Amino acid sequence: MxxxxxxxxxxxxxxxxxxxxxxxxxxxxxAVHAELPLEEASKAHETVESRANPGKVVLRTS
CATH class of the missing domain: 1.20.5 (Single alpha-helices involved in coiled-coils or other helix-helix interfaces)
Incomplete structure (x- = not known):
């Protein structure tokens, strides 16, 4: 890009x-696939790395 x-x-x-x-x-x-608390960052990484997400994976900081 x-x-x-x-x-x-x-x-x-x-x-x-x-x-x-x-x-x-x-x-x-x-498109947002999942919105997770920062404490679940490892789960977010697993989701992205597995390419199972049709949208963005968002981490919440609060």
Whole structure:
């Protein structure tokens, strides 16, 4: 991704703005598979490493 962003900065920036707008207006959302307390970080790692998560794995700090 970094190589594309560097080589095509104008396209990357345009897409970044479009995605930010879609997210801000609620037209797209991040898929969250699990939300776990920080104390269960090992479980979160196991989930990600097993590729069993169709969405993001989020660790809560409070």
């Amino acid at each position: 970094a190589r594309f962003a560097t080589a095509h900065a104008d396209v990357y920036e345009r897409h970044r703005r479009e995605l930010s707008e879609l997210s801000a207006t609620g037209r797209i959302r991040t």
